Each structure stands twice: as C-alpha cells, then as structure tokens.
Amino acid sequence: MVVVAARRDYIVVKNDSQLMAGEIMPDALPVLPPALTALLDRASVPPRLLHDPAPGQAVLDLAIAAALRAPDHGGLRPVRFVFVSGVARVALGELLAGSLARRAPETPAERLEIERGKPLRAPMVVAAGAAIRHDRPGVPSWEQEASAAAAIMNFLNALDAQGFGAVWLSSGALRDESVKQALGFAEADALLGWIYVGTPDADRPLARSVDPTGVARHWVPGEVS
Ligand SMILES: Cc1cc2nc3c(=O)[nH]c(=O)nc-3n(C[C@H](O)[C@H](O)[C@H](O)COP(=O)(O)O)c2cc1C
Secondary structure, three states: OEEEEEEEEEEEEEEEHOOOOOOOOOOOOOOOOHHHHHHHHOOOOOHEEEEOOOOOOOHHHHHHHHHHHOHHHOOOEEEEEEEEEEOOOHHHHHHHHHHHHHHHOOHHHHHHHHHHHHHHOEEEEEEEEEEEOOOOOOOHHHHHHHHHHHHHHHHHHHHHHHOOEEEEEEOHHHOOOOHHHOOOOOOOOEEEEEEEEEEEEEOOOOOOOOOOOOOOOOOOOOOOO
C-alpha cells in the first residue's frame, strides 16, 4: 500500500496493482483531484454570513450547467430554479409571512415580521423545485424529485467552487400551494428548498469531516449485520 494523496484527514492509498508504471511514493504528497477537493471542501454558509454581491449570470449559468449533469432518468430535466434578488425579496417576504399567517393564524406579529424579513438576509434566494411529469410511468415522481435534489446539490457545489456561499433551507411555505403558484410553479411541481446565496463572510464555516461510521458497508450474502 502506498499513500498517493493526502489532504487534512483524507488519504488515498493504492496497492501495487493500482500503481501506474513508474509511479512511486512521492516525496511531497500531491493534492487530490480538484473536483474531489471541491466536493470535500463545500460547506453551507448561513444567511447572516451571506453578503453582496450575489453571483452574476455567468456564475449562475455554470452552476445551472453543473446542476444539469445530475443523474436524470429519461432525460426529463425536472429541476427548476427561480431566482429572487433585489426588491423581489421584499415580495417573497410578504409571501412567506402571509403563508405562515394562514397556516398558523395565532402566530404573533413579531414572528410574522421575522418571516417577512427572511429573504432579505442574503442578496439572493433561489426557490428550487422539481417539475414532476405524471405522464411517464417508467419514471415515478420520487425519481424525478431525487434527480432534482441531486441537481440542487450540484448547483450548491458549483456555487461553492466559484467562491460563493449558499445554504439549502426549508420551511412550511414549501408545501403551500399559493406560494408555489405565486412563484410560477405548476400544480404538479414540488418545491424542494430555499437556497440562500451570496458572497461569504470571512468568518464563514469551513468544511468539517463527518464520521462515516455506519454509512456504508460491503454486503456479504447470508450475513446479517
Ligand atoms: C432538503 C433540505 C432542507 C434543509 N433545511 C434546513 C433548514 O430548514 N434549516 C437548517 O438549519 N438546515 C437545513 N438543511 C441543512 C443545511 O442545508 C446544511 O446541510 C446544514 O446546515 C449542515 O451544513 P453543511 O451542509 O455545511 O454540512 C436542509 C438540508 C436539506 C437537504
């Protein structure tokens, strides 16, 4: 076994048969492939640490292109992004506060005010969803939602890799038909999250490695774990 790459607590090892001809233990450990480094380094940035400027169209276009590389049964491209920036965030805040007031009429005015102000915490909020096709029985709705969720993850990774910060948040308003409709989603669509986006504060959280215990195993037929 030879360590061929190491970064923080991640190491990559190869056995003799995996080594390329002439490959030997390097003096200085090379970095991981950039794509893998980007995946390992991504971390969410809370809205209060997201500042102006919001990403421009070129950055968003690359993030959308990355989103569209998600696995997609039947090539249905179910993911949908609706960008809300500038004064449109005020209108989104009204939608969120109105939704909360309808869903929980006893909500105190101060709590509604917090809901109203949520979209203003970051320069851009992205309503992310899935346009579900019910005329494709071979691709059930859960697969289309799974594909859209994978696309949203690619979108987050692409923003992070371009130096922008983002976080995927949810709220009861995601399941409010009138909110969905006001944002231009169809009845059959699913709203999957609010993605807050902006330029990260210098104090942004950095990626932390997560204990992989229990996450993965090799199946041995007949053996019950
Ligand atoms: C569908 C979905 C909804 C989420 N909703 C919330 C939320 O409402 N509030 C929250 O604090 N985190 C929420 N999260 C988790 C954050 O996006 C984030 O993953 C978490 O803060 C951990 O940070 P990390 O991504 O850097 O590990 C949600 C994640 C997903 C996938």
